[in-house]
Amino acid sequence: MGSVGPARHAALNALPPRPTVLLGRSGALTELLGLLAPGRTDEPPRVIALAGEAGVGKTALLAVAAHEARPRFPGGVLAADAGAHSLRDTLTTEELLRTYLRAFGIPEDQLQPHRSGLESQFHSKLGEARGPMLILLDDAAAEDHIAPLIPPDGRHRLLATARTAPADPAVTVLPLDSLTPEDSVALLESVTATSVPKAQLAEIAALCGHLPLALHVVAGRLRDSTDSAERVLASLRPPGERLAELGPVRRAFTASYTALAKGDARMLRVLGLHPGTQIDAVSAAALADVPEAAADRALRRLIRAHLLRPAGPEGRVRFHDLLRLYAGELASGEAESARSAALGRLLDHYGRCAAEADDGWFLQERSTLTATLEQAVKHGLHRQVGPVAGPLGNSLGRHGRAVDALIALRYGALAAQLRGDAGQEAELLREMRHQYRAVGRPAEAAAARSQAIWHESGPACDLPSSTTTWGNRRRSGKTSRGPRTTLARRRLGGHVTATGSGPQRP
Structure with missing residues (x-):
C-alpha cells in the first residue's frame, strides 16, 4: 500500500507540460479561467470545449489554463489524449474511462468490462472526491468522447479540446481563431x-x-x-x-480530412477547385453535383469541423489561407476529367446567373467570376466562357471599371478564338475597343476595332456561324482560318497582356 499512495498522487496531478510561449491568447485565457471556477455540489456540471482548426493552439491554451487553475482543484487533475486526429488509433470511450479510472488507483482486474459499468465507476469516484477535480481531455472526437465524461455535479470541471465543435448544449464552446x-x-x-x-x-x-x-x-x-x-x-x-x-x-490538416465522412471529404476536395475567396451553397452544389440542400448541410458540417469558416450572413464560407492550399492539393489529385466536369458545372451555374443578374451581382462577384473564367480557359471549357465573360465585361465597363472589364473580355475573346467562333470574338473585341478608349489606349482600341471588323466581314469557311446577345445588342459573324486568323490571334495576345497588372480595387 505504501507504494500505491505516491503513484496515485502523481496520477491525480497529471498536468501537461506548460508551453514556454503563449502570445495573443490573454483574452481567451481570462475567459477560460473564469469558466473553470469550481462550483457547488448542487449546481449543474460545467464542460468547456476549446474548438478550432488544426494548429490553432488549442492544446497550448489548455495546458496553460490547467497550470493556472490547478490551485482551485485540490481533488486533483486527470488528463488523457483521445488522439482523435493523431496518426495512432483514436482511443475509444471505454479506453478513456479506463485511463481515468487507473489514475484513481483502481486495479485492472476491478475495472468493469462494459462502457455503462465504466461510466458508473468513473462518476462514483468523482462523487467520492474530497475536493473539486479538473478533468482534461485533449483532441476529443466531440460527439463520442465528451458526453460520457461529464461530471455528476457542479464541483468538477471538464476541459476538452476538439476540432469539431460539440453540438451538446451542455457544453460551453470557446472558439479559437488564428493570431492577429x-x-x-x-x-x-x-x-x-x-x-x-x-x-x-x-x-x-x-x-x-x-x-x-x-x-x-x-x-x-x-x-x-x-x-x-x-x-x-x-x-x-x-x-x-x-x-x-x-x-x-x-x-x-490530413488528420482532420481523414476523419471526415466520405461525402464531406469529397465536398472539401471539390471546393479546392473553386477559384474565389467565398463560396455559397449553390456554387458548392454545382461543383459537387449534389442538391443545394445537401451542399448546405455539408458546408455546415465542414464549418463545425473547422475546415471552413463562415463568411458573412448569407451562408457563405471561406477557407483559411493554408487550408485553401491544402484543399487545392486534394483537388489536384482528382482525375482531369472530374476537375473539368466540376468547373464546367460551376461555369454553367454562373452563366445562368449572369443571364438574369443585375450590375450589383456582377460587382460583388467580379473577382470570383474573373478567376473562374481564367480556370475555364485553362481547362478548355471555351463554350461556357462567353455567357459569363460578355455580361461581366459590359457590367464592369458601365461602372467605370475598365481594367476589370478588359480582363473579363479578354478571356471571353480568347475562348471564342480558340473554339473558332468569329462572331462572338468580334462582339467582345468591339466591347474591348470601348474599354481601351476609356483607359486612354487609342492604339489598342483601334486594333481591336480593326480585328472586329475583319471578323465580321471576313470570308466564310466551313466553321459554323455564331449569334450572341448581350444586353440589348445582337451581332453575328462568320469564322475563317488562314494567315489573317493567325495574325488576329497574335494581336489578341497583345490585348490579353495590355490590360494592366491586375483587377481594379473598389
Whole structure:
C-alpha cells in the first residue's frame, strides 16, 4: 500500500507540460479561467470545449489554463489524449474511462468490462472526491468522447479540446481563431536569433496565415543562426511549396480530412477547385453535383469541423489561407476529367446567373467570376466562357471599371478564338475597343476595332456561324482560318497582356 499512495498522487496531478510561449491568447485565457471556477455540489456540471482548426493552439491554451487553475482543484487533475486526429488509433470511450479510472488507483482486474459499468465507476469516484477535480481531455472526437465524461455535479470541471465543435448544449464552446498580425510578429520576434526587419517578419506571418502551428515551424528556422529570414521567405512564397515547408501543418490538416465522412471529404476536395475567396451553397452544389440542400448541410458540417469558416450572413464560407492550399492539393489529385466536369458545372451555374443578374451581382462577384473564367480557359471549357465573360465585361465597363472589364473580355475573346467562333470574338473585341478608349489606349482600341471588323466581314469557311446577345445588342459573324486568323490571334495576345497588372480595387 505504501507504494500505491505516491503513484496515485502523481496520477491525480497529471498536468501537461506548460508551453514556454503563449502570445495573443490573454483574452481567451481570462475567459477560460473564469469558466473553470469550481462550483457547488448542487449546481449543474460545467464542460468547456476549446474548438478550432488544426494548429490553432488549442492544446497550448489548455495546458496553460490547467497550470493556472490547478490551485482551485485540490481533488486533483486527470488528463488523457483521445488522439482523435493523431496518426495512432483514436482511443475509444471505454479506453478513456479506463485511463481515468487507473489514475484513481483502481486495479485492472476491478475495472468493469462494459462502457455503462465504466461510466458508473468513473462518476462514483468523482462523487467520492474530497475536493473539486479538473478533468482534461485533449483532441476529443466531440460527439463520442465528451458526453460520457461529464461530471455528476457542479464541483468538477471538464476541459476538452476538439476540432469539431460539440453540438451538446451542455457544453460551453470557446472558439479559437488564428493570431492577429501583431501577435504573430511578436511571436516570431521572441524567437529570432538575429535582428530581422519587421516587414520581413510580417510577410512570413502572413504566409503562415497567422496559424500558431505554422508560426512555430518557421520560428524553429529563425531560431537557427545558420538560417535566415530571406531563405524562409523564399521557401514560403511559392504557393505550391508552402505546405511542403510546413510539414506539421499539412499532417495536421490530413488528420482532420481523414476523419471526415466520405461525402464531406469529397465536398472539401471539390471546393479546392473553386477559384474565389467565398463560396455559397449553390456554387458548392454545382461543383459537387449534389442538391443545394445537401451542399448546405455539408458546408455546415465542414464549418463545425473547422475546415471552413463562415463568411458573412448569407451562408457563405471561406477557407483559411493554408487550408485553401491544402484543399487545392486534394483537388489536384482528382482525375482531369472530374476537375473539368466540376468547373464546367460551376461555369454553367454562373452563366445562368449572369443571364438574369443585375450590375450589383456582377460587382460583388467580379473577382470570383474573373478567376473562374481564367480556370475555364485553362481547362478548355471555351463554350461556357462567353455567357459569363460578355455580361461581366459590359457590367464592369458601365461602372467605370475598365481594367476589370478588359480582363473579363479578354478571356471571353480568347475562348471564342480558340473554339473558332468569329462572331462572338468580334462582339467582345468591339466591347474591348470601348474599354481601351476609356483607359486612354487609342492604339489598342483601334486594333481591336480593326480585328472586329475583319471578323465580321471576313470570308466564310466551313466553321459554323455564331449569334450572341448581350444586353440589348445582337451581332453575328462568320469564322475563317488562314494567315489573317493567325495574325488576329497574335494581336489578341497583345490585348490579353495590355490590360494592366491586375483587377481594379473598389
